Amino acid sequence: MFWQEELETISREELGVLQSDLLKATVARGSISPHYKKVFEASGIDPAGFRGLSDLQKLPFTVKQDLRDSFPFGFLAVDPSEVVRVHTSSGTTGSITSVLYSQKDVDQWASLMARCMVMTGMARHDVFQNLSGYGLFTGGLGFHYGAEILGAMVIPSGTGNSQRQVELMRSFFTTVIHLIPSYAFRLFEVMEEMGVDPRKDLKLRVAYLGAEPHSEETRAKVEDLFGVAGYNSYGLSEMNGPGVAFECVHQNGLHIWEDAYLLEVLDPETQEPVPEGEVGEMVLTTLKREAMPLIRYRTGDLCSILPAGCPCGRTHRRISRIAGRTDDMLIIKGVNIYPLDIEKVIMSIPEVGGNYVIELFNQKGADNIRVKVELNPGAFREDMRHLEALRQKIAKELRDSVLITPKVELVQPGKLPRSPGKAVRVVDLRGQ
Numbered sequence: 001m002f003w004q005e006e007l008e009t010i011s012r013e014e015l016g017v018l019q020s021d022l023l024k025a026t027v028a029r030g031s032i033s034p035h036y037k038k039v040f041e042a043s044g045i046d047p048a049g050f051r052g053l054s055d056l057q058k059l060p061f062t063v064k065q066d067l068r069d070s071f072p073f074g075f076l077a078v079d080p081s082e083v084v085r086v087h088t089s090s091g092t093t094g095s096i097t098s099v100l101y102s103q104k105d106v107d108q109w110a111s112l113m114a115r116c117m118v119m120t121g122m123a124r125h126d127v128f129q130n131l132s133g134y135g136l137f138t139g140g141l142g143f144h145y146g147a148e149i150l151g152a153m154v155i156p157s158g159t160g161n162s163q164r165q166v167e168l169m170r171s172f173f174t175t176v177i178h179l180i181p182s183y184a185f186r187l188f189e190v191m192e193e194m195g196v197d198p199r200k201d202l203k204l205r206v207a208y209l210g211a212e213p214h215s216e217e218t219r220a221k222v223e224d225l226f227g228v229a230g231y232n233s234y235g236l237s238e239m240n241g242p243g244v245a246f247e248c249v250h251q252n253g254l255h256i257w258e259d260a261y262l263l264e265v266l267d268p269e270t271q272e273p274v275p276e277g278e279v280g281e282m283v284l285t286t287l288k289r290e291a292m293p294l295i296r297y298r299t300g301d302l303c304s305i306l307p308a309g310c311p312c313g314r315t316h317r318r319i320s321r322i323a324g325r326t327d328d329m330l331i332i333k334g335v336n337i338y339p340l341d342i343e344k345v346i347m348s349i350p351e352v353g354g355n356y357v358i359e360l361f362n363q364k365g366a367d368n369i370r371v372k373v374e375l376n377p378g379a380f381r382e383d384m385r386h387l388e389a390l391r392q393k394i395a396k397e398l399r400d401s402v403l404i405t406p407k408v409e410l411v412q413p414g415k416l417p418r419s420p421g422k423a424v425r426v427v428d429l430r431g432q
């Protein structure tokens with residue numbers, strides 16, 4: 001099933017032509033905004049003479065700091081009266097930035113979202129519960145509009161109040177949910193407390209997992225706990241929000257909608273394209289956005305491009321799961337480690353629950369890490385020998401995989417602090 005079959009299955013040749021035309025239009029439109037007007041003048045780019053894809057590399061990059069400096073209207077390329085919606089990035093990494101949408105942008109975004117959902121088999125008869133923050137965060141309204149134009153029954157339950165979430169699922173026979181993976185584990189705990197077995201007592205069949213980095217092992221755990229198929233959903237507020245790249249039923253990487261987002265995967269140091277299959281920084285250009293075109297935006301997210309073709313018939317390329325961010329690499333005892341490398345190990349251990357935190361601390365002048373891991377209620381016993389054996393097992397598996405031996409601390413179920421939004425996985429205690 002497709003939402004926009006022609007566009008989703010467009011030939012690569014036609015897509016290239018379309019992208020080139022759209023890129024030209026994006027550059028022309030961008031030059032209206034105060035930011036790009038200035039930047040194009042400074043770098044000698046004449047929008048009238050811009051030739052499309054073949055000139056892509058001449059365009060300057062856009063970085064998060066540009067968005068901060070131009071807050072709130074510096075990227076606006078339409079009259080302010082054309083703006084119908086404002087979102088902001090959650091500001092997890094610094095000061096707030098704005099994203100502005102025209103009516104066409106909102107409609108366009110909704111149809112990209114509908115494509116994503118249809119791609120996983122969601123349809124009108126589904127009941128969709130959106131356990132995502134509404135308001136300035138894009139995950140709420142982004143999914144909401146997509147599910148609505150698709151014709152599903154939409155429950156905008158938002159975040160929090162887990163007990164009510166479960167009651168809604170039971171009353172309305174919810175079949176599809178959207179939530180951040182770290183919250184999925186909390187939700188499961190509440191279900192257990194309520195005596196609800198999601199596999200037996202609920203009708204859930206699909207979970208969209210996104211908005212934060214997570215490993216294949218985390219997906220597997222969520223699928224197993226809830227008895228659902230879990231699909232990875234990737235997006236960022238700068239590119240509208242969710243609906244940039246999404247998995248199809250084959251769960252073999254995320255199709256990126258290349259008629260809306262021009263994809264480059266570049267070496268973060270040299271800014272040269274990396275070969276297919278190699279990890280680099282994802283750099284995206286909006287191709288259809290009216291109010292706020294963004295050109296060669298450096299997302300900071302690391303991924304690789306997967307080999308072309310997918311049994312689902314979509315021609316849009318697939319990217320790997322996000323491997324980390326350019327700014328979240330830890331260097332411990334000379335070894336480069338991404339938090340996700342640690343998560344992979346932790347989540348593959350059955351005794352471990354869903355919550356963990358990596359603490360960075362200073363020991364005799366050298367950086368070290370401590371991994372605090374919550375056990376799942378079934379595995380937690382007040383038996384020192386049992387706990388110590390488990391602790392050693394986790395430490396050994398971490399050492400085998402990330403090549404250093406972090407300190408491991410086991411924590412009782414439910415005892416690690418939880419953040420209301422995206423999980424905070426790394427806590428830096430080095431200054432203390």
Ligand code: ADP
Nearest residue numbers: 089090091092211212213233234235236237322
């Ligand atoms: P903020 O940067 O303020 O948190 P966003 O809510 O737009 O703003 O977050 C977007 C970021 O979230 C992405 O750049 C990426 O790092 C992360 N992210 C979103 N979806 C995923 C996903 N499926 N896998 C990994 N990381 C993701």
Ligand code: ZN
Nearest residue numbers: 248310312314
């Ligand atoms: Zn596919």
